[in-house]
Amino acid sequence: MFDSLSEKLSGVFRSLRGKGRLGEKDIQAALREVRLALLEADVHYRVVRRFVEAVRERAQGQEVMRSLTPAQTVIKIVHDELVRMMGEHVAPLDVAGKPPVPVMLVGLQGSGKTTTAGKLALHLKRRAGRDPYLVPADVYRPAAIDQLQKVASDVGVAVYPSRPDQDPVEICRAALEEARKGGYDTVIVDTAGRLHVDEELMDELRRLKELLDPREILLVADAMTGQDAVNVAKAFDEAVGITGVVLTKADGDARGGAALSIQAVTQRPIKLVGVGEKLDALEVFHPERMASRILGMGDVMSLIEKAEQAIDEDSAKELEEKLRSNRFTLEDFRDQLRMLRKLGSLEDLLKMVPGMGQVKNLRVDERELVRVIAIVDSMTPEERRRPEILNASRRRRIARGSGTRVEDVNRLIRRYQDARKMMKRMGVLGVGRKGGGKKKKRRGGWMPRLPV
Structure with missing residues (x-):
């Protein structure tokens, strides 16, 4: 998401950095480019107009004129206004109250409500320790009930056995x-959708709302529909009063206009974002982190949180002990690569690293990881523990067994040796020293060290 917008804004800011001082003409020219970039990203035109005016008002004041780094000050102003546009603060789900607490998912057909219901159940189960119950209330779309029952089975939660002939x-x-x-x-509750907003749909949702008295009415909106998602949000809010938005298919939208417009137009926050097809691909929406991603500043906090979810405390302790005693084997190397794959797309992970978001045409061949894992799997346990015994004939056998070339096996061994050297350096810097390897606990999770 935001790939196109990020690239255009990076170009605008590069031109500003090339100037020692910024005059009014420089700022006006930059803001014209920013305005065009936002409109091309399918941000609502009223939102763009308010945003540009807010940036202009601050940028033409003493804040920039007196700054020793005017370009950086302009970037900070744009960052602050992006955060304000998207809601400033994280909007947590409200599931407080006497159980069972009802949560209604509403939206148009095809927006991803049923899959989102499963993702939300898994999110609440893992992140909040809740015990959710899924309810298929869409009796119109063929196989909607079966789909939710399958999703419930996949995420390991209970589901009510609805029938299509029920009200x-x-x-x-x-x-x-x-x-x-x-x-x-x-x-x-997974409610029914329609191809478009109509009174029959809204009447049913009002009846469900009256019965359930839900703590949350979450609109599930397709990010790829751009400004249409904003119009849909307005319509549902006026009809049933939504409390927030779950933006789906955000990973497939390079523009990001819906994410930048919904809160500003409806005054209803984006609470969660679907960032992939897997059932665990649901993230809390952080306006500040998202603004940093848009401006190519990375998102280290989200990267750390992803790592915390992928590595448990016992695994982190075991890995640290191996690093301390210099017992980091090829099996550990392979396991770290598998863990890395659990975190998601490597391309997306790299974009969270500060500065990497501005690298043009960033492409990562994830098949390389698959080849590396296949090579290690083709070794005997002894070879994984003692790679120094890998002579020419063993390497040929491993290459045949993994469907790769001897050159690939040799390259892997070199990478592994480089990784071990890095482990030693980490030991010198404190990981291997007494007390230096203590992990810092944060928000109930463990902050793991990633050696590869």
């Missing part, structure tokens, strides 16, 4: 009672 209101009434009996604390 959605009666389904929800019975499901609430079942949730109470079963001791579930959160009820996630």
Whole structure:
């Protein structure tokens, strides 16, 4: 998301950095480019107009004129206004109250409500320790009930056994009672959608709202529809009063106009963002972090949080002990690569590193990781532990077994040796010293060290 916008804004700021002082003409020219970039990203035109005016007002004041680094000051102003546009603060899900707490998902057909229901259940289960209960209330779309039951099975949560011949209101009434009996604390209702907003759909949603009295009514909106997502958000908010938005398919939208417009137009926050097809690909929306990504500043906090979720405490301790005693084997090397793949697309991870977002045509061949893992898997346990015994004949056998070339095996061994050298340097810097390897606990998670 935002790839196109990030690239254009980076170009604008590069031209500003080339100037020692910024005059009014320089700022006006830069703001014209910023305005065009936002419009091309499909940001709502009213939002663009307010944004540009806010930046102009601050940029033409003493804040920039007196600055020793005027270009950096302009970038900071743009960053601050982007954060303000997207809502400034994280908007947490409200699932407080006497259980079972109802959460309604609403939206048009095709926006991804059913998959999002499963993602949300897994998110609440893993991140908040909740015990959710899924309710299929879409009796119109063929196989919608079956789809949610399959998703519930995949994420390991319970689901109410709805039938297509039932009334959605009666389904929800019975499901609430079942949730109470079963001791579930959160009820996630997957409602029906339509191809467009109509009164029949809204009337059904109002009846469900009256019955459920939900803590959250979350609009599931497709990021790839751009400004249409903003119009849909307005329509649903006026009809049933949404409390927030879950933006889906954000990984497939290079422009990002919906994310930049929804909060500013509807005054309803984006709470979660779907960033992939996998059921764990749902992230909390952080306006400040998103603004940093847009401006190519990276997003180290999100990168750390992803790592924390992928590595458990015991694995981190075991790895640290191996680093201390210099027992980092090829098996560990392979396991670290597998862990890296769990974090998501390597291309997306690199963009979270400060400065990497501004690298043009950043491409990562993830097949290389698959080849490396296949090579290590083709070794015997002894060879993984003692790579020094890998003579020419062993390397040929490993290459045949992994479907690679001897050159690939040799390259892997060199990389592994380089990684071990890095481990030694880390030991010198403190990881291997007594007390230097203590992990710092933060927000209930462990901050792991990633050697590769």
